[in-house]
Amino acid sequence: xxxxxxxxxxxxxxxxxxxxxxxxxxxxxGWFPAAALxxxxxxxxxxxxxxxxxxxxxxxxxxxxxxxxxxxxxxTPGAAxxxxxxxxVFPGFITDLLGGMLLVPTLRRWLGRKFAAATRSPREExxxxxxxx
Numbered sequence: 001x002x003x004x005x006x007x008x009x010x011x012x013x014x015x016x017x018x019x020x021x022x023x024x025x026x027x028x029x030g031w032f033p034a035a036a037l038x039x040x041x042x043x044x045x046x047x048x049x050x051x052x053x054x055x056x057x058x059x060x061x062x063x064x065x066x067x068x069x070x071x072x073x074x075x076t077p078g079a080a081x082x083x084x085x086x087x088x089v090f091p092g093f094i095t096d097l098l099g100g101m102l103l104v105p106t107l108r109r110w111l112g113r114k115f116a117a118a119t120r121s122p123r124e125e126x127x128x129x130x131x132x133x
Contacts (some may be wrong), residue, residue: 003118018092025093041096045088048103052082080108 026034060079080102100121101107 018094021093022081038091041088045085048081048085048088052085054083
């Protein structure tokens with residue numbers, strides 16, 4: 001299946017998965033601590049987004065306009081922090097986990113390689129060498 005189809009399926013299943021993750025975390029640590037952690041990660045995401053300058057957003061937007069999805073490099077200064085902050089603001093522990101992964105350099109590079117491999121078109125992988133003439 002293509003990346004678009006997988007993304008669409010993931011977006012449809014994300015709310016159910018987030019609810020299930022909340023119930024599991026609440027069962028492990030209690031409902032009040034789970035709710036407090038739920039709110040605290042969103043506040044952390046807002047703080048990260050405030051710290052992330054407007055210039056980082058403009059630079060990322062220009063790269064996406066110029067190169068499409070391939071213009072999004074997680075190694076670009078501020079891009080991963082901004083994307084991690086956005087994911088932390090979204091309510092839910094799964095998006096918080098992904099956002100937190102973007103804040104750790106080793107995990108950010110791993111996610112960047114996986115994202116680059118997922119967005120590579122099949123035509124780039126096939127090379128046909130022809131004989132001259």
